Amino acid sequence: MVDSMEQNNLVIKLRRDFRFWDVVFIGVGAMTGATIYLMAGQTISIAGTGILLAILFNYIITMLTGMTYAELSTIYPEAGGGYLFIEETLPKPFGFMSGWMSWFSHSIADAFYTVVFATGIVWLLQIYSVSIPISPDLFKKLIIVALLAIILLINYWGTSTTGKWQTYLTTAQISILVIFIVAGFIGIIYHPNFKNLLPLNLNITNIALAMGLLFVGFEGYEIIAQSSEEIENPEKNIPRAIFMSIAIVTIIYALLFLVMLINSGPNILGERGEFAVIWFGNQMIPYYGYGLMIMAMLIGSGATLNATVFSSIRVSFAMGRNGSLPKLFSHLHKKHNTPYIATLISGIIIGAMALFLPLDTIVAGASIMFLLLFTLVNIAVIVNRYQNPQLKRGYSIPLFPLVPILAIMTNLFVAAVLWYFSPEAWFVAIAWIEVGLLIYYFWAGKKEIEKPSRIVSPTKLKIEKKEYNILVPLSQEFPNSVKIATLIARRMDANLHLFSAIEVPINISPQSITYSDSLDKIKMMERMEKVAKKYGKTPEVTITVAHDTFRAIIDEVNENGINILFMTWRPKNVRRIIFGSTLEKVYKNPPCDMLIFRNHLEENINKISLILSKRKSGEFSFQIASYLAKELNCSLIIYEFTYDGNISIKGDQYLKLSREMGIEAEIIPMKSNGIMGKIFNISKESKLLIMAPPSEYMDGRLPPSTEPRIIGRLNGPVLIVRKVITEKEQDLSGMYHG
Incomplete structure (x- = not known):
């Protein structure tokens, strides 16, 4: 398994999660x-x-x-x-x-x-x-x-x-x-x-x-x-x-x-x-x-x-x-x-x-x-x-x-x-020690103490540094997520990083995890790596053993200069309701631009739907939609909400850019009343819907904290594009024809 990991460029990390004050409070809490x-x-x-x-x-x-x-x-x-x-x-x-x-x-x-x-x-x-x-x-x-x-x-x-x-x-x-x-x-x-x-x-x-x-x-x-x-x-x-x-x-x-x-x-x-x-x-x-x-x-x-x-x-x-x-x-x-x-x-x-x-x-x-x-x-x-x-x-x-x-x-x-205070306490202590001695001399002492094989990461293959880096965290197999992320990375000429965390509870150490404990995760990441290679990218693959998946993702973003974080929406279970999902934590304080994909994707799609946004994610969402339309060789339907139901100058500009890029495109203007209901209807009819965060269509009237729940209610395959890092305005034709 180690050899295959070298070929597949998989790196396994063991995180140190506790900072100085974390540990001080653990010690103080245990004493006071x-x-x-x-x-x-x-x-x-x-x-x-x-x-x-x-x-x-x-x-x-x-x-x-x-x-x-x-x-x-x-x-x-x-x-x-x-x-x-x-x-x-x-x-x-x-x-x-x-x-x-x-x-x-x-x-x-x-x-x-x-x-x-x-x-x-x-x-x-x-x-x-x-x-x-x-x-x-x-x-x-x-x-x-x-x-x-x-x-x-x-x-x-x-x-x-x-x-x-x-x-x-x-x-x-x-x-x-x-x-x-x-x-x-x-x-x-x-x-x-x-x-x-x-x-x-x-x-x-x-x-x-x-x-x-x-x-x-x-x-x-x-x-x-x-x-x-x-x-x-x-x-x-x-x-x-x-x-x-x-x-x-x-x-x-x-x-x-x-x-x-x-x-x-x-x-x-x-x-x-x-x-x-x-x-x-x-x-x-x-x-x-x-x-x-x-x-x-x-x-x-x-x-x-x-x-x-x-x-x-x-x-x-x-x-x-x-x-x-x-x-x-x-x-x-x-x-x-x-x-x-x-x-x-x-x-x-x-x-x-x-x-x-x-x-x-x-x-x-x-x-x-x-x-x-x-x-x-x-x-x-x-x-x-x-x-x-x-x-x-x-x-x-x-x-x-x-x-x-x-x-x-x-x-x-x-x-x-303490004998003078409680002889019984000494009797209990002595009894426990005697039982331990019996176990040792009649059983444990006859066994050879084993040192379990620790996870040791093989040498990492060197991949050429790129200007753009896309990180795809995976908690389970999401081949559609890897496929879409790979197509975007290929179009942007970006490095693709596949990442997964083995989250261990606080009562065991990450160092205690062995290869036998992590084999399922390793095999899953091997399969996802093959998906990426099938669509033309050799990814860097990392598995991190940590107490906190959220912090592990943030550290991975910072360490690798990630520009786009591609995450997959998952339905909530009882545990995620009580403790919160990793997606919600990242979405609340995103470290970089984000893409969020939900639901399955048909093998062959002939049409992508894009809902334009007038806010900061609008240009980015069009960029992603045009990339995927080119890579999947499918048409692009652009929906635009305007006050009077007519195509705006910006909408017309996006339509012309799409056609200049060789994409079969059309634009459908819609009046900006009942926006959320119309978005839900569009999501039902779309083979793949690309859109900005829901709050961008509501003129800031929708709290960002509610967005993950709204995303979960959308129907069909949806890709949410959220622009976080604001760049200087640049010529659109240069961005899309470059």
Whole structure:
């Protein structure tokens, strides 16, 4: 298949979709979302004013391990995070166990975030006196099941919008928290109760215990490392994103706890328990504070769940792909390209823990598993430095090996202290580790770890550079689209680019796609290439593996200097209705001139219909119509809407140009009343209708956003010609006779 790809000039690209701020918001969203809302009161009751020291110390130990992640991510800018670092550096059992622990760490954290979200819904209904027909506990369990079903369905469908929504949700949540922090400082100005900060609790055990319970709110930067191979300029952006996200989260935590303590005091907050943050919100903004803070709680836990679920799925998918777990974990859905079995099994584990484990056990268990995982990662960076000093490091840990040694010691200390809070959490963690060891020594350890064949693009054939370039994105086989685009390219002496995207959901990496996953798309593009060659053009063929087809198309336009983007209209299904179609996104902000084709085309057509436009696409649409009429050797019927129903000077000029080019042409003038109805009737009667965007015939009275829907309602083969890039006026005869 590689040889045929070389002959057919096919190039396969793996896109890096995440920019710096995309990744920062993923990290911040994964950290700020849930912990403070349910655990603030409990940690204050344990550590008192020492909670501020707990936050400071958590920042320090998080930065210690964050530096380790920053260094290893620049050495191995691939998906996997801690699992990958340990697998590449430490002996086999540690590699498997790190993946096993990482999967469980993210899954139990997901269970916690699910419980937080369900708790927020119950509180919201109770505060505003909405009656719940069943017991609150049972209602909470039903919400957990419903929420997980929605999350799993989204991950089953697969969507490229996750990164954008992560940014929106995280921004909304932080904005609400900032409102309460500002309200808290205003309260301090009027009532400066600084005595509430005294005496400062310096009990090391209590501070360490509070650190352990809050630690799950500091581990989200792991997701940044898991996304390494999808981040632009990873050597620079990964360390910056890790440090930036940790700093933002710490500042928010510290300021929120500070204003809570000064305004309300540790005793009252400790007595409020899980409800402390929500209660404080209402103290700062009476009546509305409950709803606003619970809204932040729901947004935050939803964003965190959104960010963390894909991590647990990614890890289990990666372990299935390399043989550490059964192969069924690596199966991708044929239509959606999603790891549906890994999604289902991860969902079952998350749901079971959320439904049946106590909240304290879930929180402590998540912290313990992450602390143990981070301990192994710090050991790995020490071994890696001494075993592989020659490796290029985009970032190097300062004061090595002191920093990772301190990280190991502090991680183990905080994990050990959590025994005093929840022995059950340690029992759950130990049980999961023991099951992993049994699986490794009796099954996985006897198998050879497989490295799946990555997609490697062959050498690209050189094609002569042309002034004009036409790009044809294809989601499925559209031979008529390729035929029309090829005829236009041949007439314009333009390069023809055939393009298709393998869109993968956010829960798997583009680098995880292998040739076996992409064979159907490759074969489809080979067939479309043959169509282009049949009509006289050798195209450049590109397949891009990406999370977002829209962004992939825009980048392809920019990289190749595309002048005309030729897209195919497709009927909407449920998924495109919910998430929007790629065509609508491109049409809203077109990067260049566009052609949009819909419906099938008869093999031999003898007549093309053109509806003239007086606006900027009019000349371009005539140009395209004349090209196709010449290439297909058919006649051209020109429809013109005028006020009085007579042929205009411009219409007469187009008619003369057509005949000078040897095209059999006629013009039919029509009065400009009931234009859309007449356009629909013309589309029914035409073998191929070429027209400008519908809004150009309505004198700007039709919003451009409605045009894709109107295009979908037209009958018969239609080619919409949209001029975006305005060129200087030039002599028409030179354009068409050249």
